[in-house]
Amino acid sequence: MLQFPPSKLPDTPPTIFTVMSSLATQKNAINLGQGFPDFDMDAELIGLVNHYMLQGKNQYVHMNGLLQLREAIAEKVSSLYKSNVSAEDNITVTPGGTYAIYTALTSVLQPGDEVIVFEPAYDSYIPNITINGAIPIIIPLTYPGFNIDWQNVKQNITPKTRAIIINSPHNPSGNVLREKDIIELKQIVQNTDILILSDEVYEHVIFDDIEHKSLLKHPDLLEQSFVCFSFGKLFNCTGWKIGYCISGNGLMKEFRKVHQFNCFSCNSPVQFAIADFLKTDKSYLTLGNMMQRKRDILREGLTALGFKPIPSYGSYFQLFNYSDLSQANDKEFSTELVNNAGVASIPLSAFYKKGIDFKLLRFCFCKKDDTLLMAIKKLEDYFKGK
Ligand code: GLN
Numbered sequence: 001m002l003q004f005p006p007s008k009l010p011d012t013p014p015t016i017f018t019v020m021s022s023l024a025t026q027k028n029a030i031n032l033g034q035g036f037p038d039f040d041m042d043a044e045l046i047g048l049v050n051h052y053m054l055q056g057k058n059q060y061v062h063m064n065g066l067l068q069l070r071e072a073i074a075e076k077v078s079s080l081y082k083s084n085v086s087a088e089d090n091i092t093v094t095p096g097g098t099y100a101i102y103t104a105l106t107s108v109l110q111p112g113d114e115v116i117v118f119e120p121a122y123d124s125y126i127p128n129i130t131i132n133g134a135i136p137i138i139i140p141l142t143y144p145g146f147n148i149d150w151q152n153v154k155q156n157i158t159p160k161t162r163a164i165i166i167n168s169p170h171n172p173s174g175n176v177l178r179e180k181d182i183i184e185l186k187q188i189v190q191n192t193d194i195l196i197l198s199d200e201v202y203e204h205v206i207f208d209d210i211e212h213k214s215l216l217k218h219p220d221l222l223e224q225s226f227v228c229f230s231f232g233k234l235f236n237c238t239g240w241k242i243g244y245c246i247s248g249n250g251l252m253k254e255f256r257k258v259h260q261f262n263c264f265s266c267n268s269p270v271q272f273a274i275a276d277f278l279k280t281d282k283s284y285l286t287l288g289n290m291m292q293r294k295r296d297i298l299r300e301g302l303t304a305l306g307f308k309p310i311p312s313y314g315s316y317f318q319l320f321n322y323s324d325l326s327q328a329n330d331k332e333f334s335t336e337l338v339n340n341a342g343v344a345s346i347p348l349s350a351f352y353k354k355g356i357d358f359k360l361l362r363f364c365f366c367k368k369d370d371t372l373l374m375a376i377k378k379l380e381d382y383f384k385g386k
Contacts, residue, residue, distance in 0.1 A: 016350035024344035030375040033344035035316040041236040048273035065093025069275040083216035097201040097230035100245040104226035107254040109134040113162035120351030146173035150184040167199040169314025172362040201230035206314035207292040223248035298365040301376030316366040323359040341382035
């Protein structure tokens with residue numbers, strides 16, 4: 001009889017995104033749960049991938065990423081963030097942002113290290129810390145603004161603090177970091193060995209003319225930072241699973257040691273295609289406007305039904321408080337809506353280790369206008385009929 005090994009991630013069920021998407025499919029519900037667009041991506045980019053496949057670009061490229069793609073990325077971050085990073089030493093192409101985050105943490109964390117993580121948190125951060133034997137030091141974002149309480153951060157710094165994870169625009173709250181936050185962060189980490197992991201996958205999904213405060217705008221922090229990005233979010237193709245990480249020379253060396261024995265080298269025709277596309281297509285610069293309109297459609301529609309929106313300044317997501325509509329807890333209420341109204345969402349408690357219930361649901365609005373309108377109609381019918 002096999003003596004089964006102890007789990008490296010005990011008490012870790014399948015992610016809420018998978019659970020909710022499966023439930024949505026099963027119930028034939030509109031999926032405003034998991035964050036992915038339901039509209040078509042750019043046909044030209046698809047054509048380029050096809051072109052390069054037919055051209056025979058189907059074998060491994062360099063394990064750090066196709067050089068011309070890394071050069072195109074260096075150009076993009078230089079023009080956007082005035083950041084002078086080297087394609088050779090500072091950029092690695094990865095199979096998505098989530099992978100980049102895992103690899104970054106795995107390449108530096110030792111058992112017993114402490115990592116500061118803010119809740120609500122994207123669901124992979126804490127398991128990525130614990131699987132490395134490190135300890136998540138969980139600090140709640142303020143409620144209901146979902147801001148960082150920097151005083152609280154300072155009080156939680158110890159000699160064991162190895163890293164701080166930040167995420168802006170923030171999943172799931174839609175809040176964004178401001179200049180004052182970056183100044184506070186800088187004061188805490190400067191002249192220390194504390195690393196920063198900055199999840200910036202929604203860098204271009206930012207609204208109301210707010211400027212994204214990329215960590216890359218601070219070259220003095222690069223040596224101690226990993227900054228993670230996603231082409232899936234940039235080009236509306238989350239299923240392509242392609243992104244990249246930027247960090248200082250020393251950290252990137254360690255990152256690549258882990259990366260080379262895990263993914264090794266990402267999908268090659270996609271890298272050839274994106275390298276070309278990045279140079280000519282700047283549609284990501286208008287992504288924020290397009291998504292802002294969608295945010296507004298959902299916000300107006302659901303507000304009229306009695307949901308109360310929490311301001312979303314970026315990301316694919318809008319939180320709504322539903323306490324005027326139901327006293328059920330958020331898991332029960334999201335289950336009720338997917339089963340009976342035919343609309344899937346994500347309960348906010350899924351982003352807290354201890355499952356705290358604020359009566360908030362996360363709705364994803366990066367969907368066709370028609371999808372959003374249909375979801376609003378279904379919810380309206382459901383509440384009318386109650
Ligand atoms: N980032 C997406 C979300 O928050 C989902 C990614 C995933 O399913 N792992 O909805």
